[in-house]
Amino acid sequence: MLLPYSLILLAAAPLLALLLFFSVLRSRKVWNFHFTMVGRSTFTRQVLSVLLLGAFCCRLFRADAIYGQFGLDGGKGMPELEAAANAANAVLTSTDALAAALVRWLGLFAVSMAILAPFFRKRTLHDFVALFGTASFVLSALFLEQSFLSITGVGDPLGDWRNVSFMVEVVLLGAVSLSELLLILYRRRFHGGWRRVGDLLLFLVTYLIPFMPAWAPGLLLGMWGDEPTGFNLTHRLLLYFSIFLLFYFYIVLRNKSFDERHFAMVALSASAFFNYFSVDRTGLTGLPLHLCNTAIMMMLVTYVFRWKGMFFFTYLVNVLGALFAILMPSTDTILSEPGTVIFWYNHIYAVILPILGVALAIFPKPNFKMVLRAIGVFTIYFVSIAFIDGWFNNAPFNTDGKLVDYFFLYSGFYVDKFAFALPLFEIEWRILDSAGNTLLLLRPAYQMTIYAVFIASMFLLWGIYSVLFRVSDDHKELTRKRRLLRDDHLRLLAELGDKPLSAPLNPEGENMIKIEHFSKIYNGTTHKSADDINLEIHAGEVFGFIGHNGAGKSTTIKSLVGIQSITEGRIEVEGYDIARQPMEAKMHIGYVSDNHAVYEKLTGREYVNYVADLYRVPKADREERLKKYTRMFHLEDAIDREIKGYSYGMKQKIMVISALIHNPKVWVLDEPLTGLDPTSSYQIKQCMREHANEGNIVFFSSHIIEVVERICDRIAIISGGKIRQCSTMDEIRASGKSLEEIYLQYIEGPEGDMIKAERAEKEAQAAARAAERAAEEARAIEDAEAAVRDMLRTPKNAAKTPSEGKK
Numbered sequence: 071m072l073l074p075y076s077l078i079l080l081a082a083a084p085l086l087a088l089l090l091f092f093s094v095l096r097s098r099k100v101w102n103f104h105f106t107m108v109g110r111s112t113f114t115r116q117v118l119s120v121l122l123l124g125a126f127c128c129r130l131f132r133a134d135a136i137y138g139q140f141g142l143d144g145g146k147g148m149p150e151l152e153a154a155a156n157a158a159n160a161v162l163t164s165t166d167a168l169a170a171a172l173v174r175w176l177g178l179f180a181v182s183m184a185i186l187a188p189f190f191r192k193r194t195l196h197d198f199v200a201l202f203g204t205a206s207f208v209l210s211a212l213f214l215e216q217s218f219l220s221i222t223g224v225g226d227p228l229g230d231w232r233n234v235s236f237m238v239e240v241v242l243l244g245a246v247s248l249s250e251l252l253l254i255l256y257r258r259r260f261h262g263g264w265r266r267v268g269d270l271l272l273f274l275v276t277y278l279i280p281f282m283p284a285w286a287p288g289l290l291l292g293m294w295g296d297e298p299t300g301f302n303l304t305h306r307l308l309l310y311f312s313i314f315l316l317f318y319f320y321i322v323l324r325n326k327s328f329d330e331r332h333f334a335m336v337a338l339s340a341s342a343f344f345n346y347f348s349v350d351r352t353g354l355t356g357l358p359l360h361l362c363n364t365a366i367m368m369m370l371v372t373y374v375f376r377w378k379g380m381f382f383f384t385y386l387v388n389v390l391g392a393l394f395a396i397l398m399p400s401t402d403t404i405l406s407e408p409g410t411v412i413f414w415y416n417h418i419y420a421v422i423l424p425i426l427g428v429a430l431a432i433f434p435k436p437n438f439k440m441v442l443r444a445i446g447v448f449t450i451y452f453v454s455i456a457f458i459d460g461w462f463n464n465a466p467f468n469t470d471g472k473l474v475d476y477f478f479l480y481s482g483f484y485v486d487k488f489a490f491a492l493p494l495f496e497i498e499w500r501i502l503d504s505a506g507n508t509l510l511l512l513r514p515a516y517q518m519t520i521y522a523v524f525i526a527s528m529f530l531l532w533g534i535y536s537v538l539f540r541v542s543d544d545h546k547e548l549t550r551k552r553r554l555l556r557d558d559h560l561r562l563l564a565e566l567g568d569k570p571l572s573a574p575l576n577p578e579g580e581n582m583i584k585i586e587h588f589s590k591i592y593n594g595t596t597h598k599s600a601d602d603i604n605l606e607i608h609a610g611e612v613f614g615f616i617g618h619n620g621a622g623k624s625t626t627i628k629s630l631v632g633i634q635s636i637t638e639g640r641i642e643v644e645g646y647d648i649a650r651q652p653m654e655a656k657m658h659i660g661y662v663s664d665n666h667a668v669y670e671k672l673t674g675r676e677y678v679n680y681v682a683d684l685y686r687v688p689k690a691d692r693e694e695r696l697k698k699y700t701r702m703f704h705l706e707d708a709i710d711r712e713i714k715g716y717s718y719g720m721k722q723k724i725m726v727i728s729a730l731i732h733n734p735k736v737w738v739l740d741e742p743l744t745g746l747d748p749t750s751s752y753q754i755k756q757c758m759r760e761h762a763n764e765g766n767i768v769f770f771s772s773h774i775i776e777v778v779e780r781i782c783d784r785i786a787i788i789s790g791g792k793i794r795q796c797s798t799m800d801e802i803r804a805s806g807k808s809l810e811e812i813y814l815q816y817i818e819g820p821e822g823d824m825i826k827a828e829r830a831e832k833e834a835q836a837a838a839r840a841a842e843r844a845a846e847e848a849r850a851i852e853d854a855e856a857a858v859r860d861m862l863r864t865p866k867n868a869a870k871t872p873s874e875g876k877k
Contacts, residue, residue: 072214075227079211083244090249115188122242123185128235130347135223137285137408141292142167170220171289173213179281180206184246190333194269200254203247210240280341287406295405316422331430339369342419359476361391365420382436385424386444392420441532456517464508562650574645581609587639590625599625601791612762614782615771622791623771627740631661660729664740666721670714674724685732699727719750739770779809789816
């Protein structure tokens with residue numbers, strides 16, 4: 071009957087596709103929208119896509135005739151369904167109903183993808199439009215009559231303007247799809263074998279269900295499913311399905327490119343928009359002013375234009391409203407009824423799409439300022455809706471008599487759920503006209519309570535978001551580190567070649583520590599705590615690392631022993647890279663930290679044995695060394711007591727013993743002598759010297775100049791994160807300056823000023839004492855000289871006796 075029309079469609083679309091194909095080939099000018107949807111299609115293809123959208127939208131805002139049919143048999147045998155179907159004049163035979171359902175479903179999907187394709191560089195999308203779009207075009211042309219009956223209930227192509235719109239839509243779909251197919255064949259870019267087929271099937275499975283028409287469940291399944299409310303089985307299954315969709319799309323899309331993730335969000339928000347407006351939306355009650363209905367429109371605009379301000383409102387306000395809706399659904403019909411399907415479509419999307427927008431990094435994570443801004447916008451919305459509800463339900467122009475109840479601020483919906491709110495609901499405020507009729511009705515106590523609960527819930531939701539943000543960040547960081555470790559392990563295997571993993575990466579670095587261009591920046595800062603440090607320390611050396619507090623000593627040491635990561639550069643210990651071969655490198659290191667992090671409930675012997683087990687020290691060796699060091703440090707009586715009863719010096723000695731129990735080639739000590747008594751300090755210094763004399767490396771940090779000067783072979787001075795000087799002690803002595811003088815010329819900051827001031831004060835005091843001693847010596851000399859003068863002035867005969875005078 072409609073064969074001529076089908077032939078016209080099948081002929082017109084290829085002709086238009088050829089024109090479009092040649093236009094694309096000839097056109098070199100690439101045109102992009104000013105907003106962020108990225109595309110490399112020509113202006114002609116994008117305009118054709120917009121025309122296709124216009125033709126498709128002409129059929130929106132009115133329910134299709136097929137909405138009145140439940141089951142492929144039109145609900146025969148079910149009087150209530152049969153009456154509804156006959157009233158809508160949309161009863162199709164079983165075969166025609168099945169054909170119409172499949173053609174319309176695939177057509178909605180294909181049209182939506184054809185509209186989006188010119189604006190995204192997504193290869194699978196273009197391949198899908200070329201293949202499935204062409205198939206949908208052919209099926210729509212062949213089953214034209216069934217499509218007309220399902221849309222308008224009228225088989226005449228010219229009997230309803232929506233039939234004409236549908237034919238224009240089919241032609242444009244055919245033109246877009248066939249032009250894509252011609253471009254693929256021309257460029258020979260459909261390759262990849264079964265992998266490409268798999269990508270297309272995954273694409274089909276992922277997006278076909280979201281684009282299912284709302285009438286499809288009722289038509290294909292008939293009366294199915296209970297009313298989803300009150301947390302019955304149907305309600306719980308829908309809640310589980312919502313959670314499943316959230317995780318499914320996140321898992322499928324998280325590792326995709328930004329364009330693919332952006333496309334997914336635009337496609338899903340478009341499916342929600344098309345389904346929402348696929349029913350009658352006329353009259354006051356049809357306005358999309360309900361919070362969850364505004365979310366459908368806002369999400370599409372948000373994702374198309376990437377409008378951050380609007381997105382954060384949907385993320386913080388619409389999600390909460392939709393979450394309340396799916397927990398307390400306002401539907402009262404069976405699950406397969408189109409109205410119920412649309413309700414769950416809208417609210418599931420309103421929950422998961424904003425969450426996915428942040429989870430997939432389409433939009434940045436909002437901050438607390440945006441929460442306050444969203445509260446402000448919601449306040450304006452809430453007050454406006456309260457007045458709209460109160461006015462529209464009472465004003466004379468509400469002629470259809472339908473209840474206008476946006477956000478449920480007018481009816482007793484919440485009172486039915488929570489009976490204790492009834493007294494608040496009964497408090498009314500009315501504005502009357504001269505005849506005593508109500509013009510405006512408000513329930514201030516009830517409405518303000520709803521507002522307060524919603525605002526409190528927003529803060530609660532923000533708290534949940536904050537926790538999830540931290541969990542997500544930690545998971546991403548863990549995933550990143552795992553990926554880096556895996557890649558580094560593969561590179562390490564390649565560099566080692568045939569050598570085992572236990573072999574050093576750099577055999578030439580044996581018997582030495584090698585630090586090359588090492589720098590460290592802590593998280594949350596830009597300051598380099600260690601800046602381009604280069605050192606080589608060889609076997610037999612006691613190497614002193616001196617600097618004031620905060621100079622970078624501990625930062626360097628912690629990276630050397632593998633406690634913290636390296637920002638830049640590399641560190642080798644005995645030829646092992648500490649970052650890439652950490653276990654092998656640490657087996658050659660003994661470390662004494664600047665704090666006593668020991669298990670104090672263990673005895674000294676138990677703790678040392680525990681450390682020896684970690685380093686796989688044979689029993690005989692550990693017992694011999696433990697005996698040697700307990701005797702050296704005079705711990706024979708304390709080794710079997712709990713560490714919590716040890717003094718500070720005894721704990722430090724246990725740390726030293728545990729660091730030496732595996733006889734490491736490299737012994738690293740961070741401020742080992744701080745707080746020790748002279749005896750303990752002497753014992754540890756003696757042990758350091760002995761360990762170096764046995765051909766090992768002793769690397770220790772300190773800011774006590776006298777200790778470093780006395781026991782070190784070579785020193786490095788660090789200040790401000792940089793190595794200022796590295797010299798042997800012989801070179802320092804030959805320079806004619808003391809180590810303290812050299813150290814003070816490099817030291818920086820308040821501590822340096824304090825040390826210099828103390829040194830100046832000491833020098834002044836020494837000068838004062840020297841001057842006092844000189845003065846005392848001068849006075850003693852003067853006294854001696856005066857005594858001599860007195861002796862010289864005495865007369866010669868003053869002391870003669872009388873007898874001597876007679877002689």
